[in-house]
Amino acid sequence: MPKTCMTMCCREESPKSDTTIDEKPEDNLWLQLNFTVDSETGEHLLSPENHISGGDVTLDSVSPLNSPSFTLNETVPDFNLDFNLDEALKFVGLNCSETGETVWKPSEPEPTSDNKESPGKEKEDSEDSLDTLNDTLDDMIQASQLHPQHPRSLQGRLGSLVRGGEMERWQEVVQYLGLPNPHHTQAPHTPMAAHGTSPTHSHGHGPPLHHPHALYPSHETSPSTPAAPVPRGVLLNNATLPPPMPDPMTHNITYTNSMGASSHLVTSSMNLTNSSDLAGSDHSQYKMEATTTLPSEMMYYQNTSTEMNQTTDGLLSSILNDEALGLMEMAMSDYSGSRNQSGDYNTGSYRYAAEDPHRMPSIPLKKQHMYGRGGAGGLGGGSSSGVANVGGYGSHYPQPPSLPVMEGATALDPAEMKYSCTMDFRSQEVSGSSVEHVQHNHTYHMSPEGPSGLSRPTSRDKQKNRKNDSERTLSRDEKRARAMNLPISCDDIINLPMDEFNERISKYDLTEAQLSLIRDIRRRGKNKVAAQNCRKRKLDQITHLADEVRAIQSRKNDLYKEYEYLNLERNRIKNKFSLLYRHIFQSLRDPDGNPYSPHEYSLQQSADGSILLVPRSSPGHSVDPNSGNKPRGKDDAKQ
DNA sequence: CACGAGTGTCATTCA
DNA sequence: ATTGAATGACACTCG
Known part of the structure; x- marks a missing residue:
């Protein structure tokens, strides 16, 4: 389905789930979409006029106000419709610049401690975070229901997401937020997921946000991969969002590496104290000391010899x-x-x-x-x-x-x-x-x-x-x-x-x-000096090592504090993204004007940046255009 | 008297 | 082969 950006398949398979999202019929903006149904696959294909420049983007005019001319891909004259990522982020109070500069840290609670426990703890953390996130999503959903956004405005924002540059940022945000890969898991941020109603997922709640594999698509299906068979509509599903960013596990690994670096640091330092290096350095040092010591020795002997002479x-x-x-x-x-x-x-x-x-x-x-x-x-x-x-x-x-x-x-x-x-x-x-x-x-x-x-x-x-x-x-x-x-x-x-x-x-x-x-x-005199130097050197080495231990412990504490801060920051941004995601999703309407069920659809982003509304039921993730599993993408879902 | 630190010395290895 | 540095080990002294 080359041209499909956001396929609509809601009608046939819109098993309204027990989503908490209030799907108001009057909000069905998809009714406004111009689309065609694939005779073979039954998919709804957007009409060419709905396609965005380049034919890649599918999200077209989804005008909640029944405005057929509204296109998401192009900058809409109407400011309200001109939605870009910055605006989206602003909408949720998220600063893009922050995300771009954020350094990912492992999600391990205790980075410096046992890395072995990281997977388990990671998972627990992820689940906890997911629960929290789901709660937050529930709250947001409710809030959204109370304060529904103007469909068109949302649509405009969504459409703006299609724009290339913005999409990159979108991807960055998605990557940063570690959205789960639908290829592996269900949509995580949707309230539906929290309710465990997704038929395609066994988990009661969405995939662990922090789960490494859930967060990022596999290499084979990675939308970011050019060869990825995700033609037009890549599921904006969280799961399929390109994950250039390392997942938590990767972070763990990275962190481990960083710890390795740290340990490498330690190792380096240890190398410094390494027998060879240290010895080398110390040698010179101690040679100098020896030379400096000699005078005293000489003095000593001088005095004694003088005495002896006397x-x-x-x-x-x-x-x-x-x-x-x-x-x-x-x-x-x-x-x-x-x-x-x-x-x-x-x-x-x-x-x-x-x-x-x-x-x-x-x-x-x-x-x-x-x-x-x-x-x-x-x-x-x-x-x-x-x-x-x-x-x-x-x-x-x-x-x-x-x-x-x-x-x-x-x-x-x-x-x-x-x-x-x-x-x-x-x-x-x-x-x-x-x-x-x-x-x-x-x-x-x-x-x-x-x-x-x-x-x-x-x-x-x-x-x-x-x-x-x-x-x-x-x-x-x-x-x-x-x-x-x-x-x-x-x-x-x-x-x-x-x-x-x-x-x-x-x-x-x-x-x-x-x-x-x-x-x-x-012989004894020289050996005496040598022994003194040797002992002094040994003491200095011990002192140096003790200093290193203190320094490393201090750095460990600093790193852990930084990790905790970044972890909180990540969760904060993730929540904001979830809010944004839900907000956008709720703005989409099917041709009948009904909202799409988060259980059945998810927003996904293709490699080219286009955003698709893809049914979750499609296991192939709309990757195979020839298969019957063509993503019922919702190109340019009308609002 | 026991103990630890400091010291001297010997034996050994290495350069 | 000689010499010196380095170091582990042992014994001793001293507080």
């Missing part, structure tokens, strides 16, 4: 008591430990004293073990034994330790001294003088200043009290360095570049023990 023999002599002995032993232990560690670095496995006389038995140098020993292994005994073991060395301990002394100590195998502290090792040691020495050598643990010493002799506390603050600030390595009489400050040892460091070392004739201690001090 101490020299005098200081040593002042502190060289049992604590000094501990330092000596600690240094020796470090030496042996460093040797052992060197073995670790070089070979990745511990070396045994058998391989190198200067290397202690390969016992893991786990400090905790040594400290554990110290605590358990009789401090006094260990300490004293250690001193005793040092032998001649011990006799020198009132004096600053000297290399010769250390040599002597090394001869005594400080490694054994150190590792004798380990419980495991001691348990393994069965007998032997050397073993005994090891067993009783707890000097490392006993290091008076050692922060790791589990148990401290009371004498140590006394010594501690005696010592000044500067002495207390000495680190173990500094004490070791002092004990070993290292010519290089710990600060330099740790922070000097490798070249300069080697150059400095080469200047002195250092013993193996001293070199080992220097290497250990350097």
